[in-house]
Amino acid sequence: MVETIVQLAAQNLLSPIILFFALGLAAALVRSDLSVPEAAAKALSIYLLFAIGFKGGVSVSAHGVDATLLWSLVAGGVLSFAIPFVAFGLLRVMTGLSVLDAAAVAGHYGSISIVTFVAATSVLQSQGIANEGYLVAVAAVMEAPAILSALWLAARFSSNGARGGRQQSADGLWREILFNGSIVLLIGSFTIGFVTGPKGLSEIESFIVSPFKGVLCLFLLDMGLVAGRGLRASARQMTPGLISFGILMPVIGAAAGLGASALVGLSSGGTVLLMTLSASASYIAVPAAMRVALPEANPSIYLTMSLGITFPFNLTLGIPLYLSIAQAIGG
Template identity: 45%
Template sequence: MYEIIIQNLLSPVVLFFVLGLIAALVKSDLKVPSALNESLSIFLLIAIGLKGGIELSKYTLSEVISPVIATIFLGSLLPIVALILLKTIKLDKKNAVALAATYGSVSIVTYGAAISFLDHTGTTYEGFMNAMVVLMESPAIIISLLLLKVMDQKKTEAVRYSSRNLAFTSPLTSFIDKDVLKEALFGKSILLLLGALIIGLIAGENALPAIQPLFIDLYSSVLILFLLSMGLTAGQRLPEVRKHGLQLLLFGIIMPVVGGVIGVLVGNMIGLSLGGMTLMGVLAGSASYIAAPAALRTSVPEANPSVYLGLALGITFPFNLIIGIPLYYQFAQWL
């Protein structure tokens, strides 16, 4: 385990993240232009979606139905697990729900780093796992907002019984307005991932000559640039997270471990390979800082972005990058 962590820590992907983190902490004037950062993000989303679609085209529906169900199950379960853990912190309801959505969704960049880790160790994995990233984006956001609505209704409404009828206002009927659904299902990251996935699925391996020079051969190099930018952002967010106490910092470490273990166990139950189980653990153990925050800004404006975004980027992301990915790999290897 120690050797795996050291090997991962010394990879260029992690080292460039650490460089960005140090630059932010020492208040260097190093900056990544926002336009470049946006471009790198778009590149990674398209690359993962295309590779997932091309690989998915090689499988039949019967071969991927179990992973699809497992992924949706994880995306629905993890927000509930997060809320249970957050009860011990006594965080206010809005911020707790925002964290549940963030930690139930997935980090595309953490997933990309996990792929680089597996490639570096020579570990194969099921190609359809890239498609599972798309499925993992939305369920947690929707489930978390539903739970918020249920909690709000418990305070404002009572279920009315009478001898003739039962009057009950379902949270599903007034749960999410069209803007929230649009953000959760068709936000930038989900739209790019899903769109690229469908294009890769339709084109199949015939698309490889066109996409390989840019989206496959240059993937690791672009990921390095993006992680340098993420290191800068994480370093800037760390002071904001520390203001909320040690318990919140511990949640940023404990939740990914709990989610990662659950993910690896689920992957083992559906018969995934060592690499597939590791990636399922990464899906469940990472925290979104793109799709979930975008949806939360619309649906839970009272939640503090420095809490859910700062914790995901400042604590959980570097933890997964340095320790989490090797940990999930080691646990999958043990199983």
């Protein structure tokens, strides 16, 4: 098992997507002027969300809606809602974060990183391992429940109930949750892929299949730059407790995803993806919601935790670990 994990990690570390992330991280840490224009980075993220959503919808169209799909959606929602409670408890024990900061960080770990999900999908493809395409829909379901959990934790354990900021901006918060651009595009492209099916995919296959990994490399170059800048700026705030949490929590989340996969009956590939979703931490949807809902929470902490610690861990070591465990259990 350990040998398999090491082999997969070595292969993953030498893949172009990981090496481009490492290039961006290194460039930022040495203060290089390398940068990806904001408009270009936005276009890359739009492409990735569109491609993964559309292909997922096509997969469901070809597969059909069944009980496994429905239970997978339920499992994703439950995981997203429950994981922040575990994360909050660990943060209060392992770190000196305030209630508001701990709740904000916990919300990130219940939600998901779609780019980590895409990277796991790419690893499965390179290994020739099939998976359930409808897990894209599960990813969309797992965005919002964690935000609600974080808000409840902040209200329950904060001395002032953290009421003021949220009551004044409830409409803005729900708009951030329900109409976040990444969610709208992911669900929308998934729906279009489902409606048009394999015929629709054949019409645009040259656009969303062949260029996909190249675009992902450029996007991860930008993510490496962002992560490196965050680590450089917030180095003094990253205590040993926070760093340990950023590595331990993904493993705990992946274990929860493994259990849910066994209950639902997912394939080995599907198990890897649900483990990856449960192990990842949001750096797009949840930060946007936290700015509205918990403006007192420190964004440099929760962004650096999710993007600077957990994201690189999952890319380099986490995904190979989850794949090895799924294969060992599922055969």
